[in-house]
Amino acid sequence: MTLRELWFRLTYPTRKGRIERELREEMELHLALRTEQLEKAGLSHRHAAAVARRQFGNRSRIASASRDAWGWHWLEGLAQDTQYVSRQLCRAPVFSLIVCATIALGIAVNTTAFSFYDAIAFKQLPVADAGRVIRVVQGRSVFGSEVVPFSAYDVIHSRARTLSAVVALTAPQALSAVLPGYASNDSRVVNTRFTTPDFAQMLGVRASIGRWFDSTDDHAVVVDHGFWMRRLGGDTSVVGQRLRLGDAEVTIIGVAAPDFAGTGLPAAAPDLWMPMSLLPTVMRDADWRNDGRAHWQLIGRLASGATAARVTAELAMLSRSIPDSVGKPVPLLAKRATFFQTDAGGEFEVFQQMSAAFMIALTLILGIAAVNLVNLFAARNAARERELSVRLALGASRARVARQLVTESVLLALVGGAIGIVASRGLATWLRDWIVATLASVSGGIIGVTLDVGLDWRVAAYAALLSIVIGLAVGLWPALSASRKDAGAVLRQGSTSTGGAGVWNKRNVLLSAQIASSLILLTVAGMLLSGMRLSRNIDPRFDAGHMLVVDVQDDAPMLERAARRSEIIRRISTLPGVRAVAWTQRVPFGGTHLRSVATSGGPLTISVDQVAETYFDAMGLPVTHGRAFTRQEVETNAPVMVVSASMARLRWPYGDAIGKSVPPTDPLVGPDTTKSYTVIGIVGEVRSQFLSRLNGPSVYYPYAVDRGYGGFIVRTRGEPASAIDAVRTAVTTVSSSLASRTHVLTMEGGPMALQRLMAEAPAATSLALAAAGLVLAAVGVYGVISQIVTARTREIGVRIAMGATPLHIIRLVAVRTLRPVAWGAAVGAFGAVSLSLFVRSLVATPDVPDLTFGAGAFSPMVFLGVAGVLALVVTVACYVPTRRAMRMDPTAALRAE
């Protein structure tokens, strides 16, 4: 394109009027000259003028083709179409409203789902220049590889050249704190992260009120902005006030900036930020700086020109001087810092699996909605057949007519999309708040998550793109088929046709697809709902209704810790409301301890627990044969075991299991793999790994208080919640240093609620989705039958006039529709069964919870119920338009045309 041409094209709008006038004049002249020429050849003036016009062709089409030469036509056409279409749509408010609302709903739900995905998948650390921030982690795949010993910080801080800054911080520590303005016995769980003193300065983090601590500060804390708003009432005067952690007092010197959500892993801002110098004061006995153990997350900033790979290379050399607690060098590597843990097994992987299932359901719903919209647009175009034909006859090109019809659907989709985005903001925030609140309540304030579901360009682009795609998808096919009509035929015929068989066949396929999709959604929802119902009344087979779970974090040396644990047990057991207290490696539902063993019958997953002698008593789990452990057996970690009845039956099907031994090579051997273990007792089956299923074959080994980690369970005589304070006090009287790190929850309100939530959340979500799908499918059925009735008004009138009975009319109108419905149901049933089989394979795995709570994968009752609901809805959707057809007044129907 030459410059001159570009100039010509760009200035076209300023000269448009003249160009059009001149073109008209040119064409007039042409016609006049041709007419004269034909007249000279002997034609009459009228005949000559007609022939000239015919030879010339359609003038408005030629004028528009001339305009096209300037390259502005698409924009002009678009503006024209938009204007025209807006007027048309304003004249059909009900139609526009239904389409907008449907699309808005679809976009709102999808965009909300995407907001969450966006918030998790793409979230960087909320620090300055986040793209240049890396994490230093252990270069070996061990549990907790994201933390390293403090010596790594020392070495990197003083010697690394590829990093311009490095900070270290601990994972959040749950502490009990008395906040300013609260009574001195009203302690709350606060999550605290300890950092190197230059943390804020290095990462470019600021305080919104007061200031962040630096290396000169002692006993100074910064509170999280959200925590400050939630717990401290957003009161600016708290800066300078003190808060108590156990028997230590610290001063609040600042409130973090509102957008600082912490550094991730876990993805939540802690409530408090503290300099690491406070660590030994607040968590007595925790010498995390010097104990050589991996407690610290390291975050570094790349020096200019450095990359993560070069940091890793430098770390490989430095790691020789970084020993772990047993003196071995710790291999280190650098990787891109993300807010959520994106490695395998991290939060992100679980989230991805969940969101995949969720997105499938959402896509089905969007598909059902889209089919309705296709039908709506097709019906609207059919009703406007005449208008379109006239436009075609007057010289509008087919492409132009089709484009205009598509403009209509895209315009509505964009309006609907805009409403959808606005709605999704509210929906996403509400859902986020619900998730955060629920997690906090079932974990006693220990689990938190920060999800920034704000509108960023990715979310906006997603919603806009989705709107346009929907607009095109639902408008294109009806528009193409409408513009392909033979204009002459329609005009001559002068009436709306009954619609070709082809059109109906396509619509039948769409209708079938709708029915199939909603049947699948309903079946899944039905399965999960029956699971939820079962979870409400499920009996865990132990005395969960009278149970407290006590978590005590203690960093004292092992001997002292063991002494404290014994003392805690002694003090709690003497409390008046307490029936029994027990020490155990794993409290019920506190994680899973499963062992996969090879048996002659294939691999078998067994449940493994290590418990103290009072455990069975505290669980309310009677020992049916033999006896429980003795105190002495537990204290000496004796090679004895208690097995569940199913384990006994499985392993020793003939004769008594009591007294039988397993050799050290046996898969059932206990923690000391040099000894033979002997069965001393048999207990019943419980649900303590997952509430949704029995533990299955189980073994229990003795577990002394001087072993690594564990928790206490307390069985109360009365309402367990009323014993919480007494139990807390009993622990803190053992050592006041434990006060800040002791958490007591009821079994029902804590771990079991979380277990139920695993069934409730998906059930509620899928029910909502299935209901939306069902309503949309019903609208689809209704719409199709209505169209049949409208299109065949005359035919029905004739039939009634000829004496057709209501039954004939029903057969004529409804039965035709029920055939695709039946097809859809068949396909949907097949899909539902396949899905159920897939779910069955999932729930058959013992190391995941069974979301159907034993209702099974494919339950005929659920399926029949679902089919019944669907049949009812379809019948109602059929009834209304069919009744209209039956009650039709034949004379009115015939006159209407």
Added chain:
Amino acid sequence: MPTIARVEREPIPPGTLDMLILKTLAAAAEQHGFEIADAIQRRSRDVLRVEEGSLYPALQRMVVKGWIVGEWRHTPENRRARYYHATAAGKRQLEREIASYQRAAHAIALILQPV
């Protein structure tokens, strides 16, 4: 009713209209639209029929491209008409189009000749 003489007429092969217009204009200094249409018809001995209306979008396109220039004058019968003439760029374009058309025509002839 008088009839007009009918000959077998062919529509203009697609893509050649620009070339025909340019050639017509190159031969005759300047012409207005009707003359161009007439000239094409006449010079092809009435075989090629310009769908007359389609001439005008083509002219418009060529004006935009800068191959031809239109100026308003008066016809000998004293009617206002836009007279077009080919520019230097238009003449170069004509040469290019003729060359490429002849290559194509030659190739087609090769295919059609008896084996």
